[in-house]
Every structure is written in C-alpha cells, then in structure tokens.
Amino acid sequence: MDSLLRHMVDMTGHRDHTMLDVSVISAVQELSGALQTRVLSIATVCGQRFVRSRACIRAGGVACPEEAQDGSSPGEPIGAHPELAHCLDAHDARAEGVAPNGLRRLWLPIWVGDKAHTCLEITHAHGFTTESIHTISGIVSVYRNFQNLLDYSERDSLTGLLNRKTFDDQLARMLQAGDAELRVPGQPERRQHVGEEKQWLAVIDVDHFKGVNDRFGHLYGDEVLILVANLLQSSFRSQDRVFRFGGEEFVVLLRSTTLENARKIIDRFRTNVEAHPFPQVGRVTVSVGFTCISAADSPVVTLGHADQALYFAKANGRNRACHYEELVAMGLLQTIATNDTAEFF
Numbered sequence: 001m002d003s004l005l006r007h008m009v010d011m012t013g014h015r016d017h018t019m020l021d022v023s024v025i026s027a028v029q030e031l032s033g034a035l036q037t038r039v040l041s042i043a044t045v046c047g048q049r050f051v052r053s054r055a056c057i058r059a060g061g062v063a064c065p066e067e068a069q070d071g072s073s074p075g076e077p078i079g080a081h082p083e084l085a086h087c088l089d090a091h092d093a094r095a096e097g098v099a100p101n102g103l104r105r106l107w108l109p110i111w112v113g114d115k116a117h118t119c120l121e122i123t124h125a126h127g128f129t130t131e132s133i134h135t136i137s138g139i140v141s142v143y144r145n146f147q148n149l150l151d152y153s154e155r156d157s158l159t160g161l162l163n164r165k166t167f168d169d170q171l172a173r174m175l176q177a178g179d180a181e182l183r184v185p186g187q188p189e190r191r192q193h194v195g196e197e198k199q200w201l202a203v204i205d206v207d208h209f210k211g212v213n214d215r216f217g218h219l220y221g222d223e224v225l226i227l228v229a230n231l232l233q234s235s236f237r238s239q240d241r242v243f244r245f246g247g248e249e250f251v252v253l254l255r256s257t258t259l260e261n262a263r264k265i266i267d268r269f270r271t272n273v274e275a276h277p278f279p280q281v282g283r284v285t286v287s288v289g290f291t292c293i294s295a296a297d298s299p300v301v302t303l304g305h306a307d308q309a310l311y312f313a314k315a316n317g318r319n320r321a322c323h324y325e326e327l328v329a330m331g332l333l334q335t336i337a338t339n340d341t342a343e344f345f
Ligand SMILES: Nc1nc2c(ncn2[C@@H]2O[C@H](COP(=O)(O)OP(=O)(O)OP(=O)(O)O)[C@@H](O)[C@H]2O)c(=O)[nH]1
Pocket: 158, 205, 206, 207, 208, 209, 210, 211, 213, 217, 218, 219, 220, 221, 222, 225, 246, 247, 248, 314, 318
C-alpha cells in the first residue's frame, strides 16, 4: 500500500504530460511485476488508426519517453494488434491478448468521452490476476483524471487549441533540446539546402477581425475564431502543433518538413480559410508570417522573425503568407540585432 501511495503522490506531482507518462508506467510496472509497460499514442490518419510508443519501461530498467524515429510517420498500423483494434471499435475498457512468443498483453485505453488517444500496454510473462487488473485499473483512472486536468490547463477554452503558455513551454523546450535538425548556438549558420527538412514557426492573424466584431457582434466574432481553429486542425498534419496565441492570432509549429512543403501546407490552410463560407459573415481571410526555427535564436527572436513577416504580409495586401528568410534575402526586411529582452517594433 505504501508503494501505491508513493506512486500516486509522484503521479499527481507533475505538471507535464511527459513526466506523467513516465510516472504512470513506473507505477504500473512495479505494482504488476510486468516485463514491459508502454504508453501508446493512438492517431487516426485518413480513417486509419496508428499506434506509437510515447514512453516505455522494461523489467530492471528506467522509464523514459520515446521520441518518434520518423517524425512524418503516424506510427505502426493498429492491425498489428487486432485485440486492441477490436477493443477500440467496441469502446471496451480493456483488451487482453497473447503475443506470438507466448507473452501476455493487457491494453487499457484512456477513454475521454468516446475518444481514446492514449492507451497503456502491459506485457507480462504469466498473465494478469483479477487483483492486479483491479490495481492497474485504479492507477489508470487517476492517470486519466490527471491527464484531463493537465489538458484543461494547457488549452484555450474558446477554440480547444493549445494555449499561449503551452506554446511558450514547447518552443523553449524545442530550442533547448538543440534538436539535431536545429542549428546549434555558436556554430556557423548552415546554408539551407533545397529539400532539407527543418522545423518552422508560423504566426497567423485573421484579417480585419475588428470589422467582423463591429459589424456582426462578438458572438459571430467568436464563431469565426472557432471555425478558423477547426480549419487549422484539418489543414495541418497530426505531428504539427496548433496554438491560439491570443485574440485573433494563432501559431503553428511545423515539424520536419522542407521549405517547399511548409509553404505548400501554409498556403493550403490560407486558401481553405478564403474558400470557407463563414455563416452570416461570408468571406474571411488570414495573413501568415513564417520562419525557420534555429537553435541559435531565442524564442523571442524566433517569434519576432515570424511577426516581422506577418506585418509585411499585412502591409502588402493581406491574405498572403510571407517567409521571413526570403524577405530578408530579397532585401525587403532587415534583421534587427536584438537581445532576448529587446522590443521589436
Ligand atoms: N470576438 C472576439 N474578438 C476578439 C477576441 N480577442 C480579440 N478580439 C478582437 O480582435 C480585434 C483585433 O483587431 P485589430 O488588432 O485591430 O486587427 P484587425 O481588425 O484584425 O486588423 P488587421 O490585423 O490589421 O487585419 C479587436 O477588436 C479585439 O477586440 C475574442 O476572443 N473574441
């Protein structure tokens, strides 16, 4: 019981999804005597379900998060785990199966309403007793409740998108991690090769949004923001991250893609908004500024670059997407020497 309480205290002490994942699998692993415990992400892409391991612990090892090897792949097709696929289709609380090597598997999807984006997978040499399933299910309930609380604090209440605070945390973490694909501070800037995959930050602002509020009222204004948020989620890929930055401004972190693809994806979103019939309001457009994320720059500098490109788009016709590095190369924007605390404009 002491051990269970210690794990509960540990789990509920985190304010971060990754640490919560690590702590739940440590608890389940120790209390069930499993060979391996994983947290799986479940994603649906083009109507097909995929699973990807997010954190893992093996017997005698230490729990740790697992980074996706291939950022552009949604993971392993769910067909590799038919028992789990059936459990998700039937909205069941759990599924059990036997792997080809005779090991027993238990899957516990984390249901939030009628959706499960996360699942615990526990592998055991001899199977699960009623008592161990009971203990694991209790831990999973605490995990689900705490995940909901974290989700609530990370999201914007109007659009359901990730909020500004979450964006600040994620961008800072990306830059600190000195991602292999990001430039390292102190080292000379590499030339961008055509076709090279990079990380991108795009700032999106609804054009003449004040006019929407003034003409149709704030309720219609809010409705426009919700619809733009939906178009953002459907236009970008599942591995990209979409945030509401505040007011009528949104931010997207585009993972591992080339300049040409980034431009194509951003422009597809811009034209999707332009073509969308907004009830009562009619036509709405957005302007976008985007920049390559570099480990040499602080979050303030990176955001400043995207903002400069956005203001250029606003000042030059709106309803367009502008690339900061391209504008600088063309002499249309100037780089501003700054430290982290300096004002940009
Ligand atoms: N309905 C609604 N309006 C908001 C919200 N947050 C900010 N706004 C409004 O968004 C408007 C932003 O207007 P401005 O910054 O002047 O920019 P704009 O009219 O979009 O013009 P440009 O950006 O230059 O194209 C202001 O009127 C804010 O009151 C919100 O949550 N809901």
